[in-house]
Amino acid sequence: MQYTWNDIEQHIAACTCCPLSRTRNRPVMGRGSHQADIMLIAEAPGGQEDQQGIPFVGRSGEILDSLLRDCGLTREEIYITNIVKCHPPGNRDPKDEEKEACFPYLKYETYLLKPKIIVCLGRVAAQRIISADFRITRQHGTWIYRKNCALTATYHPSAILRDPSKYEMVKEDFYEIVKKKTEWMD
Ligand code: URA
Numbered sequence: 001m002q003y004t005w006n007d008i009e010q011h012i013a014a015c016t017c018c019p020l021s022r023t024r025n026r027p028v029m030g031r032g033s034h035q036a037d038i039m040l041i042a043e044a045p046g047g048q049e050d051q052q053g054i055p056f057v058g059r060s061g062e063i064l065d066s067l068l069r070d071c072g073l074t075r076e077e078i079y080i081t082n083i084v085k086c087h088p089p090g091n092r093d094p095k096d097e098e099k100e101a102c103f104p105y106l107k108y109e110t111y112l113l114k115p116k117i118i119v120c121l122g123r124v125a126a127q128r129i130i131s132a133d134f135r136i137t138r139q140h141g142t143w144i145y146r147k148n149c150a151l152t153a154t155y156h157p158s159a160i161l162r163d164p165s166k167y168e169m170v171k172e173d174f175y176e177i178v179k180k181k182t183e184w185m186d
Contacts, residue, residue, distance in 0.1 A: 005034055008108050012085050018101035020086035020094075026053035030081025030109050037181055038078045039115035040064075041106070042156060043124040044094050050087035055080050056157075063157035063167075064121075071174040079113055081106065083128050099128055116184055118149055119177055122156025129153075141173045143180070150180055 003011075012027045021027075028045035031054060048058030056064050068074060084094040084102040094102075110118075120126040126134040130144060130151055140154045154173035160166050 003108055003112075005112060008105060008112070012105055015085070015105075018084075018086075018098045020084065020088060020098055023089050024086035025050045027085045028053055028055050028082060028087075029085060030079055031055055032075055032079035033077055034079070034113065036077060036079040036113060037116040037185065038073070038119065038177065039110065039113055039117070040078060040080045040119045040121055041125045041129060042080070042082050042121040044082050044084045045087045046091060046158075047087065055082060059161055060157040063160050067157070067167075067171055067174050070171050071178045073174075073178065079109075079115065081109055083125055093124055099124075103128075115149060117177060117181055118151045120151070120153035122153075122159065125156075126153035140169075141176060150184055152177065152180075 009029050012029050015021055015027060028049045042055070045055060046058050046060065048061075049055055055061075064080075065075070068078070083106060084098050085105060086098075086102075088094050088098070118129065120129050123134070123136050126136060126139075130153055134153060136153060136155055141152065143150050143152050145151070152173070155166055155170050157170075160170060
């Protein structure tokens, strides 16, 4: 059976596959263009996202918007989602069983979108998507290729909130993403 975006959204809205469903206010489905070439995958919704049901609406979202603006991208032309769709209480890392329970949704999103570029934001996403031993400090900005997709990772915007000096480094990674899009699409 072939699921549509609408089917996935409805499944996520009603999902009770892991304990996060008992503490969430609203599940947070990915957002953006269903024709996007670039898919950003972060970790899990924060408190504000849990209230609004929209990814990256809190302080990390302001940083993300600034990075996108600086490299000439808009939210409307990319697709942003998370490894887990429900807010982990206290902003803790999602547990392995929560990531696994939610993974089918990410698979369907990726299958429907067929992105040319996947960007993991932060360690949790990079270790689930690129490799279990991925080290953001050493490997951010590096690229691997799977099928017809180029994958990279950079710091999560919340790392910039904790240490604003990282902004320029992450901006460089974003510039490379835009460059890759131009090269890769030609
Ligand atoms: N942090 C995340 O990892 N995802 C969001 O959607 C918001 C903050």
